[in-house]
Amino acid sequence: MTVVPAEVDAREFRRVFGHFCTGVTVITTVGPAGFACQAFAPLSLDPPLVLFCVRAGSRTWRRIRQAGLFGVNVLAEDDHELSRAFGVPGTDRFDGVAWSPSPSGAPILHAALTWAECEVEAVHPGGDHLIVVGRVRTLGECRDGGPLLFFKGRYRSAAPPAPSAGTEVVDTLLAWPRHTDWI
Numbered sequence: 001m002t003v004v005p006a007e008v009d010a011r012e013f014r015r016v017f018g019h020f021c022t023g024v025t026v027i028t029t030v031g032p033a034g035f036a037c038q039a040f041a042p043l044s045l046d047p048p049l050v051l052f053c054v055r056a057g058s059r060t061w062r063r064i065r066q067a068g069l070f071g072v073n074v075l076a077e078d079d080h081e082l083s084r085a086f087g088v089p090g091t092d093r094f095d096g097v098a099w100s101p102s103p104s105g106a107p108i109l110h111a112a113l114t115w116a117e118c119e120v121e122a123v124h125p126g127g128d129h130l131i132v133v134g135r136v137r138t139l140g141e142c143r144d145g146g147p148l149l150f151f152k153g154r155y156r157s158a159a160p161p162a163p164s165a166g167t168e169v170v171d172t173l174l175a176w177p178r179h180t181d182w183i
Contacts, residue, residue, distance in 0.1 A: 003131030006110065010100050010111060011162040016109060018151070018153055019151075019152060019153045019154070020151075021149050021150070021151040022038040022040075022108055022126075022149065022150050022151075023038070023040070023041070023074065023075075023148065023149060024036060024038050024075045024079070024083050024147075024148040024149065024150050024155070025036075025038070025040045025044040025072050025073055025074055025075060026039050026073040026075060026082070026109060026112070026149060027040070027054070027060075027064070027070050027071070027072060027073075028051055028070060028071040028073060028088045028099075028107040028109070029060070029063050029067045029069060029071070029106055029107075029118045030067045030069070030101075030104075030105040030107075031067075032064050032094050032099070033059075033060045033063040033064070033093075034060060034071075034073075034086055035054070035058065035086055035087070035093075036052070036083045036084075036086040036087040037052050037107070038150050039052060039053035039054075039129070040052040040053075040072065042085055042166060043133060045047070045054060047093060047167035048135065049133055049134065049136065050118060050133070050134050050136060051117065051132060051133050051134070052071060052072070052128060052132050053129045053131055053132070054072075054122075054130055054132060055128065055129055056125075056128055056129055056149070057132075058131050061130065061132075062074070063131070064120065065120065065123070067105075067106075068119055068120050069104050069105070069106055069117065069118065069120065069137075070106055070117075070118055070119075070120070070134060071102050071106030071107060071115055071116070071117050071121045072115060072116045072117075072118065072119070072134075073107075073108060073115050074107040074112055074113045074114050074115065074147060075101075075109075075111070075113065075147070076111060076112065076143075076145045076146065076147065076158035077111060077113050077145060077146040077147060077148050077149075077158070078112045078145075078148075079112075079148050080113075080148065080155045082097065082109065082111055083148060083155070083169075085097065087157045094107070097109060097111075098110040098111070100115040101176040102115070102138060102140075103117060103138050104117055104119075104137070104138075106161055108140060112139065112140075113128050113142065113143055113145055113147060114139075114142040114143070115138050115139075115140035116136050116138065116139050116140065117136070117137050117138040117140075118135060118136050119134060119137055120132060120133075121133045121134055121135045123146035126142075136155050138179055145183055146158045153155060154179070
């Protein structure tokens with residue numbers, strides 16, 4: 001049996017949950033402003049909601065909150081440098097980055113696999129972060145390629161499925177008719 005200490009060490013927390021593979025996104029807003037975010041997830045089909053988590057004191061968050069809208073850019077497996085550029089504070093993150101505005105003006109990165117435009121629906125406290133729920137207003141085209149993943153402190157890519165591989169149940173969780181089976 002594992003004993004859980006009264007206080008969890010931040011480094012140990014990061015090491016343990018580094019074993020959970022995540023996709024990498026860049027969350028953007030008008031200005032332009034944006035940050036690399038691995039704490040992103042689709043939340044609901046009806047209504048169409050997503051969520052991301054952001055450091056409570058983030059300057060980019062303040063700009064998103066003021067604008068009331070944001071773009072979600074899903075990064076491709078070859079977007080390591082793009083992710084790094086949006087992960088460094090105090091720099092012009094858009095310097096040399098090709099982008100176009102979404103219908104409401106959030107930057108959509110040309111290198112992204114796909115994107116969504118959202119408006120802020122709700123904000124909830126989450127320790128030193130905020131949990132931001134967004135209502136999806138516009139969905140972008142999807143281009144071919146694999147996603148950029150983050151696992152055990154390193155960028156990774158997904159192995160391509162065999163051409164004959166069928167869709168797995170886990171690939172369609174949001175479309176699963178008995179979603180309560182998975183929660």
